[in-house]
Amino acid sequence: MGRIVLTAMDDIMGRPGVNATLNYAGLAERVDSYPPNNLELGFSFTELAMIQEAIDQLFGERGGRALALRTGRETFKYALKDFMPILGIADLAFRPLHLGIKIKIGLEIFAETFNKFTDQVVRLSEEPDRHLWIIERCPVCWQRTSERPCCHLAVGLLRESLNWVSNGREFLVREDECVATGHDACVITIVKKPIR
Ligand SMILES: [Zn+2]
Numbered sequence: 001m002g003r004i005v006l007t008a009m010d011d012i013m014g015r016p017g018v019n020a021t022l023n024y025a026g027l028a029e030r031v032d033s034y035p036p037n038n039l040e041l042g043f044s045f046t047e048l049a050m051i052q053e054a055i056d057q058l059f060g061e062r063g064g065r066a067l068a069l070r071t072g073r074e075t076f077k078y079a080l081k082d083f084m085p086i087l088g089i090a091d092l093a094f095r096p097l098h099l100g101i102k103i104k105i106g107l108e109i110f111a112e113t114f115n116k117f118t119d120q121v122v123r124l125s126e127e128p129d130r131h132l133w134i135i136e137r138c139p140v141c142w143q144r145t146s147e148r149p150c151c152h153l154a155v156g157l158l159r160e161s162l163n164w165v166s167n168g169r170e171f172l173v174r175e176d177e178c179v180a181t182g183h184d185a186c187v188i189t190i191v192k193k194p195i196r
Pocket residue numbers: 135138139140141142150151178179180186
């Protein structure tokens with residue numbers, strides 16, 4: 001997963017941008033040394049959070065947010081390629097199911113994937129008009145403090161996953177509560193009705 005995030009950052013920021021971020025974050029040892037392509041837990045929450053914080057500091061809150069959202073979207077594309085064979089959901093987007101059911105199945109499988117292959121802990125909750133993606137142990141803001149919710153990478157990843165599972169629809173996905181702002185969990189709201 002760490003390798004996927006860094007590779008996605010390469011695509012969005014270019015290798016020089018990634019190297020500058022890693023150096024700024026105090027992670028010079030990661031420059032040109034991404035985790036190997038396996039499922040071992042070889043990339044720490046601390047590293048991921050330090051990289052996110054460095055992006056915010058280097059590019060400003062708005063610029064950093066935009067970069068992290070795009071990186072999150074790109075991360076999902078790689079994750080899909082690498083995890084598809086394991087998950088057995090290659091055809092989920094094409095199954096003749098009601099959109100709402102596909103979204104629900106997709107979210108459940110994505111949450112399971114995080115819980116199984118990373119130390120992240122995610123659970124889902126549902127209200128009539130929205131799903132809540134509740135990250136009880138969040139790597140994106142790990143040991144960070146922030147005035148505003150800052151898990152943009154997770155928001156971007158969810159937006160792209162919903163875009164994939166719905167064959168190109170866009171959904172309102174927004175982080176409403178964040179551990180970095182003092183809440184117990186990072187709570188991301190997904191409004192069920194697509195915005196386009
Ligand atoms: Zn978080």
